[in-house]
Amino acid sequence: MEDKKGWxxxxxxxxxxxxxxxxxxxxxxxRTFRPVINSDKCIGCMLCYLYCPDSxxxxxxxxxxxxxAYEVDLDHCKGCGxxxxxxxxxxxxxxxxxxxxxxKSSGHN
Amino acid sequence: xxxxxxxxxVLSGAQAAAEAMRQIDPDVVAVYxxxxxxxIAMQFAEFVNEKKVHTEMIRVESEHSAMSACVxxxxxxxxxxxxxxxxxxxxxxxxxxxxxxxxxxxxxxxxDRALSGPIxxxxxxxxxxLVRDASWIMLASENAQxxxxxxxxxxxxxxxxxxxxxxxxxxxxxxxxxSAETMYLFEDETVKDFIGEYNPKYSLLRTEQPITIGxxxxxxxxxxxxxxxxxxxxxxxxxxxxxxxxxxxLTGKTYNYFEGYKxxxxxxxxxxxxxxxxxxxxxxxxxxxxxxxxxxxxxRVFRPFMDEEIVKLLxxxxxxxxxxxxxxxxxxxxxxxxxxxxxxxxxxxxxxxLNYIYGLGGRELSVEMLKKVYSDMVxxxxxxxxxxxxxxxxxx
Numbered sequence: 001m002e003d004k005k006g007w008x009x010x011x012x013x014x015x016x017x018x019x020x021x022x023x024x025x026x027x028x029x030x031r032t033f034r035p036v037i038n039s040d041k042c043i044g045c046m047l048c049y050l051y052c053p054d055s056x057x058x059x060x061x062x063x064x065x066x067x068x069a070y071e072v073d074l075d076h077c078k079g080c081g082x083x084x085x086x087x088x089x090x091x092x093x094x095x096x097x098x099x100x101x102x103x104k105s106s107g108h109n
Numbered sequence: 110x111x112x113x114x115x116x117x118x119v120l121s122g123a124q125a126a127a128e129a130m131r132q133i134d135p136d137v138v139a140v141y142x143x144x145x146x147x148x149i150a151m152q153f154a155e156f157v158n159e160k161k162v163h164t165e166m167i168r169v170e171s172e173h174s175a176m177s178a179c180v181x182x183x184x185x186x187x188x189x190x191x192x193x194x195x196x197x198x199x200x201x202x203x204x205x206x207x208x209x210x211x212x213x214x215x216x217x218x219x220x221d222r223a224l225s226g227p228i229x230x231x232x233x234x235x236x237x238x239l240v241r242d243a244s245w246i247m248l249a250s251e252n253a254q255x256x257x258x259x260x261x262x263x264x265x266x267x268x269x270x271x272x273x274x275x276x277x278x279x280x281x282x283x284x285x286x287x288s289a290e291t292m293y294l295f296e297d298e299t300v301k302d303f304i305g306e307y308n309p310k311y312s313l314l315r316t317e318q319p320i321t322i323g324x325x326x327x328x329x330x331x332x333x334x335x336x337x338x339x340x341x342x343x344x345x346x347x348x349x350x351x352x353x354x355x356x357x358x359l360t361g362k363t364y365n366y367f368e369g370y371k372x373x374x375x376x377x378x379x380x381x382x383x384x385x386x387x388x389x390x391x392x393x394x395x396x397x398x399x400x401x402x403x404x405x406x407x408x409r410v411f412r413p414f415m416d417e418e419i420v421k422l423l424x425x426x427x428x429x430x431x432x433x434x435x436x437x438x439x440x441x442x443x444x445x446x447x448x449x450x451x452x453x454x455x456x457x458x459x460x461x462x463l464n465y466i467y468g469l470g471g472r473e474l475s476v477e478m479l480k481k482v483y484s485d486m487v488x489x490x491x492x493x494x495x496x497x498x499x500x501x502x503x504x505x
């Protein structure tokens with residue numbers, strides 16, 4: 001906490017004076033379940049990408065399907081499971097975070 | 110009367126508030142009717158209908174929505190006003206806190222009315238006391254003239270860059286809000302010049318500078334924002350005096366956080382706020398005629414509460430009686446008593462202090478009752494025991 005700014009240095013009333021700041025607020029630590037994508041199963045329908053409330057589904061270009069879901073932005077994914085729920089080919093599996101407790105890139109900071 | 114306060118009118122406290130609002134001509138008023146505030150909203154709605162103001166008046170479906178609309182409008186940078194009473198204030202309390210913590214200089218007239226229940230429509234201060242810790246500046250009004258003047262000053266206080274807190278103007282429901290009395294108004298131009306243009310620090314409509322208002326604020330910064338609010342209230346102490354002094358130049362009257370009436374040599378002083386001040390002054394005069402050195406302290410600024418100022422006025426008295434038109438159930442005495450007594454904790458010299466809970470649910474405060482209060486103070490001074498905290502005018 002000591003590295004944070006003091007009350008004289010911050011704007012009043014909780015105002016954030018710059019836009020686009022949601023990126024700086026890491027919510028990955030809220031997650032209990034982590035979506036794990038099996039890109040081999042993905043058919044590139046992009047439903048997960050469209051439904052994700054945190055824009056946390058990352059796509060990559062694909063020769064056959066144009067785009068494929070390949071990874072999750074773990075800094076912002078809250079583990080709601082909507083992606084897994086809407087996937088028509090069950091290419092996303094929700095796994096307990098405890099299975100990844102040694103993973104330093106988990107977003108749990 | 111002073112040259113600037115020259116328009117003589119007969120107005121009720123509610124109409125006086127509406128007249129001040131007309132002359133302030135706010136950008137937005139969002140209000141929901143509730144007795145005894147309704148005549149403020151009604152009178153102002155007529156001004157809107159007659160195009161005497163340029164105000165956008167928002168008719169909402171509840172007080173919660175009224176204050177929410179005010180928060181939105183003030184966040185957009187509009188000069189914003191509203192009014193309420195009692196349960197209306199209770200319903201909007203959630204947003205009353207959001208308005209102050211978002212640092213929006215909204216000005217609200219409160220026609221004080223008892224909170225339910227049992228349901229009651231008459232004047233007491235339980236509504237105001239509900240939000241005394243909400244970080245709103247609270248100005249109290251003895252009469253319609255005070256309502257008018259406090260409302261105009263409130264705009265300047267609220268919008269000051271070192272304050273940026275909302276201001277509430279208190280008047281007693283019915284007793285002040287519905288009683289017509291002779292009073293004096295300024296010319297419209299005088300008010301316009303005094304309040305000036307409002308240049309908001311932030312505006313949601315300033316698209317070239319996109320901002321976020323009201324974000325999630327957890328353990329890492331919430332406390333710092335509260336610390337800023339404490340500082341804003343500290344700054345308000347200075348700013349209120351500055352605004353008072355500037356306003357004095359228009360009216361020729363003097364204004365203070367606490368205004369003493371015959372307190373210079375007084376031995377027995379009643380401390381009270383809103384309409385009871387007038388009755389207390391009358392009774393003090395009666396006792397003066399009998400040779401008792403009686404005085405009255407009128408609270409004009411209830412929040413922030415200026416400890417050192419109240420001590421200055423009361424320290425040489427022998428006995429002080431604090432009047433509370435609200436109970437603080439389960440604590441010793443009423444809310445104003447807590448403040449006044451606490452202010453004296455560090456003082457070497459302190460008067461004896463009594464507390465009277467009076468006038469709940471609009472129960473009349475009679476001259477006889479206040480005669481009893483002064484008589485009690487005289488008794489205490491003579492060493493006769495008087496119950497320190499008591500209800501005044503309740504049947505046994």
